[in-house]
Amino acid sequence: MEIYFAPLQGFTDFVFRNSHAKYFKGVNKYFTPFLRVENGEIRKKDIKDLSLSTVPNLVPQIMANSCVDVEILVQCVKNHGFRECDLNFGCPFPQQSKHFYGAGIWDKPEKVSEVLSALKNFPEISFSLKMRLGNTDVFQTLDLIEVINSADLKFVTIHPRLGKQMYSGEIDFKTFETLYEKLSFPIVYNGDLKTSADIETLIKKYPKLKGVMIGRGLLSNPFLAEGSPFDKKRFMEFHNSLIDGYSEIYGGAEFMVLDKMKTFWTYSDKDKKVLKKIQKSKSLSEYIASVAMAVQN
Ligand SMILES: Cc1cc2nc3c(=O)[nH]c(=O)nc-3n(C[C@H](O)[C@H](O)[C@H](O)COP(=O)(O)O)c2cc1C
Numbered sequence: 001m002e003i004y005f006a007p008l009q010g011f012t013d014f015v016f017r018n019s020h021a022k023y024f025k026g027v028n029k030y031f032t033p034f035l036r037v038e039n040g041e042i043r044k045k046d047i048k049d050l051s052l053s054t055v056p057n058l059v060p061q062i063m064a065n066s067c068v069d070v071e072i073l074v075q076c077v078k079n080h081g082f083r084e085c086d087l088n089f090g091c092p093f094p095q096q097s098k099h100f101y102g103a104g105i106w107d108k109p110e111k112v113s114e115v116l117s118a119l120k121n122f123p124e125i126s127f128s129l130k131m132r133l134g135n136t137d138v139f140q141t142l143d144l145i146e147v148i149n150s151a152d153l154k155f156v157t158i159h160p161r162l163g164k165q166m167y168s169g170e171i172d173f174k175t176f177e178t179l180y181e182k183l184s185f186p187i188v189y190n191g192d193l194k195t196s197a198d199i200e201t202l203i204k205k206y207p208k209l210k211g212v213m214i215g216r217g218l219l220s221n222p223f224l225a226e227g228s229p230f231d232k233k234r235f236m237e238f239h240n241s242l243i244d245g246y247s248e249i250y251g252g253a254e255f256m257v258l259d260k261m262k263t264f265w266t267y268s269d270k271d272k273k274v275l276k277k278i279q280k281s282k283s284l285s286e287y288i289a290s291v292a293m294a295v296q297n
Pocket of ligand 1: 008010033034061088091130167190191192193213214215217
């Protein structure tokens with residue numbers, strides 16, 4: 001059973017991934033946030049994120065809705081020496097989905113076929129798919145099971161929600177089970193796993209799973225994939241390495257580093273008062289003191 005760190009745009013960039021991999025074990029694969037084509041090109045910032053990654057088990061993720069996108073994005077991934085690539089059919093943000101990207105691709109079944117067929121032009125690359133149950137209705141995926149099964153995929157990660165649910169609301173285990181049984185690829189489950197007990201319960205329920213992918217749970221508790229208890233010293237070393245990494249990126253602009261560091265507490269389950277103190281800190285030293293309090297035990 002494998003554990004994957006989910007891609008989280010705005011969080012799991014190269015600084016975060018490199019630091020997490022240095023201080024914690026247990027993650028079998030890290031995924032980059034999606035790369036996409038904008039005005040015929042891939043954003044320089046996203047290419048930089050690929051080149052500065054030192055994590056050996058890194059899978060670049062792409063978001064495409066045409067064979068032209070696939071060509072540009074997979075060539076880039078290949079040129080950077082990667083042999084694995086994940087395809088995003090799950091992003092629910094309207095800026096993407098209204099243009100039939102991410103979860104929005106399920107609104108145009110012909111684009112699903114076009115993109116999956118285009119992967120066949122790159123037999124040297126192992127592709128995986130990260131999908132939701134559809135954008136507005138589960139029949140958007142259930143009706144395309146044969147189309148998905150005709151693609152060359154190494155595994156499929158399923159986040160069992162619709163695009164319109166964004167990241168909350170009930171997980172639809174019934175539809176997940178249908179896809180788990182009917183898709184002909186190894187399945188990875190993704191969604192709302194926060195504790196080791198959550199992971200254990202899930203893999204007992206679905207013994208054929210290839211693995212689980214965890215996003216917010218790992219941001220909140222970076223020890224989760226190891227299954228080990230929280231260790232303040234190691235956490236602070238990891239946290240300092242994030243501060244160092246972002247200080248380098250922002251050329252020492254303290255307020256930018258501070259803003260960035262505060263975002264990492266978005267999904268924390270720590271006491272609300274302590275979290276408020278972190279968010280209100282006005283300097284890095286005040287912030288670090290608040291964090292030290294938050295992780296006292
Ligand atoms: C802020 C944010 C950014 C995300 N960025 C991406 C992304 O770039 N690619 C992707 O496939 N999923 C992205 N996701 C979805 C996560 O990878 C994951 O599927 C989702 O958070 C559910 O898993 P979790 O409950 O373990 O967090 C994002 C989610 C959030 C909250």
